[in-house]
Amino acid sequence: MAVELTNVAPAMPACWRKETKTHKFCPGCGHGIVLKALGEAIDELGIQDKVIFTVDIGCCLLAIDFFNVDTVQTHHGRTNAVCTGIKRATPDKICIAYMGDGGGYAIGSQHLVNAAARNERITSILVNNTNYGMTGGQMAPTTLPGQKTETSPYGRSVEQQGQPTHGPEMIAAMAAEGAYVARGTVAKPKVLKKYFKKALEAQMNGSGFSFVEALSTCPTNWATNAKKTWAFLEGPMAEEYPTGEFKVPGEGGKAE
Amino acid sequence: MATKPIEKDTNVFVTGNEVVAWAALAADAQIMYGYPITPQNEIMHYWTRLAPQHDRRFLQTEDELSAGFTTCGGVMTGTRAFTATAGPGTILMQEPITMAEMMRIPLVVVVQQRGGPSTATVIYSQQEVNLCCYGGNGEGFRVVYSTSGHQDLYDYTIKAFNTAWKYRVPTIVLGDGYQAKMREAVTMYDPASRGIEMEPTTPFVGAEGCPGVDRDPRFYRNTYNTEEELLDVVNDLKAHYDSFKDEVIEYEESDIDDAEIVVVGHGVVSRACKEAVKALRKDGFKVGYFRPITLRPFPEKQLAAAVEGKKCVLAVESALGQMKRLMTDGLYGMTVPIEEYFKPGKGVSAQELVEKVKSMMD
Amino acid sequence: MSDLKRIMLAGEGGQGVQSVAMILSEASYKAGKQVMYIPNFGVEQRGGVSVAFMQISSEDPIGSPKFDDADIIVALSDRAVRRVQDFVNPNTIYVYDSAISDEARKDLPKEDEVAKLVEISAHEIANTELHVRVFNVIIMGAVLGLTHMVPEEDIKAALEKKFAKKFEADPSLRDMNYTALRKGMELVG
Structure with missing residues (x-):
């Protein structure tokens, strides 16, 4: 099944599971870029043997066999909880929770908020593509004002459906000193990798909870071609969701 | 390991919630995850007082969903872990229990039934039988021990860990508000003194060696793509359940x-x-x-x-x-x-x- | 013939019903009896009538924690009198405190509806002769006097254990507690 990839550049991160590539995400989906940045961060920190990966339901679940890393797929929204349980039982492991905006900001918001409040030493990664991808493009907490989705066919009305959720801002406001909070984008994978590394380091040195939101793309549900996909990511999304570090251990931090 | 919490037989006159906490200690449970709800609160109260003396841990979660799922996470590391709940908490607990059923996670849940439906009373009932036996979207691949008093609470809490880990099946100790709050005599003992060996726990995730280098990585999922795939999975779960059913029935x-x-x-x-x-x-x-x-x-x-x-x-x-x-x-x-x-x-x-x-x- | 005694103590929060039940049941357990004690709990415990259900027997294991008919009922307040009504039966020894209102007296069982109807002036004795704090020890004495579930000495030992520091600091407290216990026994004797 697996395609012979030896002559395909660029090289995959060492911790990627080659047998499961090419991956299962839609063409143009940002998950692959996020997971590449994460894979490189794991490689550069040399922690593949210590990482336990937990993935949410939604498109995230397609990452179940993405890495050569023990992985648990949980229920929708419950990934931060399962990840917390693992970390509390085995504090020497490096535990990563991987979820979408629905899982982190809607159905599982209590787990994200309380993991942050308790300063759980886990790394929570949330992919923001402004909609529920796996279930067919419904409105998410992160859907932009006016953005059309299957459940906001006339565009999200702030009056009716409220403002988009700004996760890192919220988490940074409540997280303890020592926590790390950032928002990156698949448009800048090297910066995203840097954020992942710093997030993982916050967990490894025990300084606190770490949370990184990654702005990502969903051409399938956005119904956009490559050009329009990128334009949306770097245009309206970037405008609504400033990238940067919102909380850095010892520094405080603010958006770019 | 620290000294055994109970070395020799100890006769006491205590509440059922205290009995459960002691039994979990004696069974070598390492961590409890829990969320407050009457009438099980004192299980957490006693556990949080006793646990640090025996190098055990506790996490108070944000709700019972989290209590159940953190317990699943803890268990998957090969750690003997448990949670306790009641009433509306038992409803929320169905979600993690179904994950445990599907992935055969040896989750141990102590349920102290209170009145229902809804918030009802904090006192007592036997109205959580449906939930504990067949709650959730699935087929009830669980073991449920219904205790009748303090000696049962002690014996079956210990046994629940062994049943759970031996057969890798979520196991529920079904008590009630009366048992939780009443005081009566009970003999607490070191399981080993009764010839009870605690089933060894093995990690699902985080075992020795670098995945993909020294060993294959482990991927645990509860989602399947096709009806055929699911049918096979559920039939396997049933076959497994049927294989130990007769050994477990009491x-x-x-x-x-x-x-x-x-x-x-x-x-x-x-x-x-x-x-x-x-x-x-x-x-x-x-x-x-x-x-x-x-x-x-x-x-x-x-x-x-x-x-x-x-x-x-x-x-x-x-x-x-x-x-x-x-x-x-x-x-x-x-x-x-x-x-x-x-x-x-x-x-x-x-x-x-x-x-x-x-x-x-x- | 079973000597099982089903005892129901009811009073206002602060009257010490649960500590009476706790000391009596623990002492009985230590004396080798079969004992069950369950406090009523629930939202009632906030500002409601406090009820303790106790069952004590020499041999038979105790069945259900609560019961329908009480052998001994002690009602210490107006609301308690109403709370215990369903538990009264012809075999009940019914004890109530003389401090209840005339209104509540109307809800008391008639002499011929119970085995024995006993009025005790525990409240008054505590307030005038002893100290308000030993009111519940008088009640304990009354229950002990009615049941003889354990020797008086066992209860004294339990009090000794519970109030060790206070007794040590002020030995007159010991005397007061012992006197209260004896008074309670005499009130029903």
Whole structure:
């Protein structure tokens, strides 16, 4: 099944599971870029043997066999909880929770908020593509004002459906000193990798909870071609969701 | 490892919630995850006082969903872990329990039933039988021990960990508010002194070696792509469940042979049944007693044998027929009538059962 | 013949019903009896009537934690009198405190409806002769006097254990507690 990839550049991160590539995400989906940045961060920190990966339901679940890393797929929204349980039982492991905006900001918001409040030493990664991808493009907490989705066919009305959720801002406001909070984008994978590394380091040195939101793309549900996909990511999304570090251990931090 | 929490037999007069905390300690449980709800709170209260003295840990979560899922996470690291809940918490707990069913996670949950539906009372009921046996979207691949008092709470809490880990099946210790709050005598012991060896725990994730280098990575999922795939998975779960069912089933019976009426009750209600049968026997009434200890798997064959040819069966419970439904499933095809004595959310006394049985004998 | 005694103590929060039940049941347990004690709990415990259900027997294991008919009822307040009504039966020894209102007296069982109806002036004795804090020890004495569930000495030992520091600091407290216990026994004797 697996395609012979030896002559395909660029090289995959060492911790990627080659047998499961090419991956299962839609063409143009940002998950692959996020997971590449994460894979490189794991490689550069040399922690593949210590990482336990937990993935949410939604498109995230397609990452179940993405890495050569023990992985648990949980229920929708419950990934931060399962990840917390693992970390509390085995504090020497490096535990990563991987979820979408629905899982982190809607159905599982209590787990994200309380993991942050308790300063759980886990790394929570949330992919923001402004909609529920796996279930067919419904409105998410992160859907932009006016953005059309299957459940906001006339565009999200702030009056009716409220403002988009700004996760890192919220988490940074409540997280303890020592926590790390950032928002990156698949448009800048090297910066995203840097954020992942710093997030993982916050967990490894025990300084606190770490949370990184990654702005990502969903051409399938956005119904956009490559050009329009990128334009949306770097245009309206970037405008609504400033990238940067919102909380850095010892520094405080603010958006770019 | 720290010293054993209980070295030699200790007789105490305590509440059931305290008994559970001690039993979990004695069973070498390493971590409890929990969320406050009456009437199970004191399990956490005692655990949080005792745990640090024995290098055990506790996490208070944001709700019962989290309590269940963090416990699943803890268990998957190969750590003996548990949670406890009641009432509305047992509803939320269904979600993590179904994950445990699907992924065969040895989750241990102590449930102290309170009144239902809804918030109802914080006091007592036997109304969480449906939830504990068959709650969730699935087929009820769980083991449920219904305890009748403090010695049971101690014995079956220890046993629950072993059943869970031996068969890799979520296991529930089903108590109630009465058992949680009442005080009676109990003998606490070191399991080893009774020849009970704690089942070894093995990690699902985070085992030795670098995944993909020294060993294959482990991927645990509960989502499948096709109907065919799922059918195979569920059939495998069923085959596994059926393979250990008979080893796990437990029940208690007395005075069956010449009985005309068999009184059936589980949990704390079985004590009233037992007492009533004893009193009725003294007065010469031919009455027998049957108590399912495991509600899931239910001792169907054993109950069928006990009531075969009897005049009548009396089903007694502090619910509107949740146990009776398990009975009728097991007795399907038999003609013995089942009389009901249901007191949803209220205790049952031996005295009222004596009167009930006498009225049936007339 | 079973000597099982079903005892129901009811009073206002602060009257010490649960500590009486706790000391009596623990002492009985230590004396080798079969004992069950369950406090009523629930939202009632906030501002409601406090009820303790106790069952004590020499041999028979105790069945259900709560019961329908009480052998001994002790009602210490107006609301308690109403709370215990369903538990009264012809075999009940019914004890109530003389401090209840005339209104509540109307809800008391008639002499011929129970085995024994006993009025005790525990409240008054505590307030005038002893100290308000030993009111519940008088009640404990009354229950002990009615049941003789354990020797008086066992209860004294339990009090000794519970109030060790206070007794040590002020030995007159010991005397007051012992006197209260004896008074309670005499009130029903």
